[in-house]
Amino acid sequence: xxxxxxxxxxxxxxxxxxxxxxxxxxxxxxxxxxxxxxxxxxxxxxxxxxxxxxxxxxxxxxxxxxxxxxxxxxxxxxxxxxxxxxxxxxxxxxxxxxxxxxxxxxxxxxxxx
Amino acid sequence: xxxxxxxxxxxxxxxxxxxxxxxxxxxxxxxxxxxxxxxxxxxxxxxxxxxxxxxxxxxxxxxxxxxxxxxxxxxxxxxxxxxxxxxxxxxxxxxxxxxxxxxxxxxxxxxxxxxx
Numbered sequence: 516x517x518x519x520x521x522x523x524x525x526x527x528x529x530x531x532x533x534x535x536x537x538x539x540x541x542x543x544x545x546x547x548x549x550x551x552x553x554x555x556x557x558x559x560x561x562x563x564x565x566x567x568x569x570x571x572x573x574x575x576x577x578x579x580x581x582x583x584x585x586x587x588x589x590x591x592x593x594x595x596x597x598x599x600x601x602x603x604x605x606x607x608x609x610x611x612x613x614x615x616x617x618x619x620x621x622x623x624x625x626x627x628x
Numbered sequence: 629x630x631x632x633x634x635x636x637x638x639x640x641x642x643x644x645x646x647x648x649x650x651x652x653x654x655x656x657x658x659x660x661x662x663x664x665x666x667x668x669x670x671x672x673x674x675x676x677x678x679x680x681x682x683x684x685x686x687x688x689x690x691x692x693x694x695x696x697x698x699x700x701x702x703x704x705x706x707x708x709x710x711x712x713x714x715x716x717x718x719x720x721x722x723x724x725x726x727x728x729x730x731x732x733x734x735x736x737x738x739x740x741x742x743x744x
Contacts, residue, residue, distance in 0.1 A: 603669070614660065616732065
């Protein structure tokens with residue numbers, strides 16, 4: 516079955532560490548997205564990529580970095596510069612957002628300890 | 629520019645009674661509109677979408693929504709609530725203004741609680 520796989524499901528990070536969240540899709544979608552979700556705040560866009568080797572900052576990109584070396588993969592690195600990284604992170608992909616919306620992964624919950 | 633407003637952050641209904649989750653949108657162009665559902669610690673699942681065809685859209689699990697251009701609304705309804713409907717619901721808009729660089733804009737969500 517086609518879909519989006521996010522791993523790990525739960526991740527714990529010590530202060531000052533960088534961590535990388537994985538997002539893989541086998542839907543042959545060109546566009547991929549990373550969102551952060553905090554209680555009561557809905558979804559906020561971190562980064563998005565419309566095509567391989569290209570990506571754009573979203574609304575809250577500071578403290579995060581991404582790469583898009585393969586169509587199937589869009590990993591997100593949460594750097595030590597991100598002051599409040601504890602959140603639920605969602606990856607999504609689309610073939611045409613206007614007509615089809617997004618397909619979402621099941622999320623990664625990151626906690627700083 | 630596009631935006632979406634979910635008018636209620638929290639809605640509670642009794643099991644077996646109707647559900648109404650309200651959404652208003654703003655768009656410079658003819659929009660596409662979506663409703664997504666999220667159960668705790670899960671990703672978002674598409675419930676239904678409107679993309680300029682029939683204004684009354686039927687989705688999964690008995691939900692439906694009506695696109696009303698004159699009211700700029702896209703309210704989500706279900707005739708009879710079930711306990712499994714308890715979740716967070718997101719109204720989403722895309723106006724296609726930036727062709728080839730489209731993104732979705734999400735509302736802040738409505739938490740639906742079902743009272744036994």
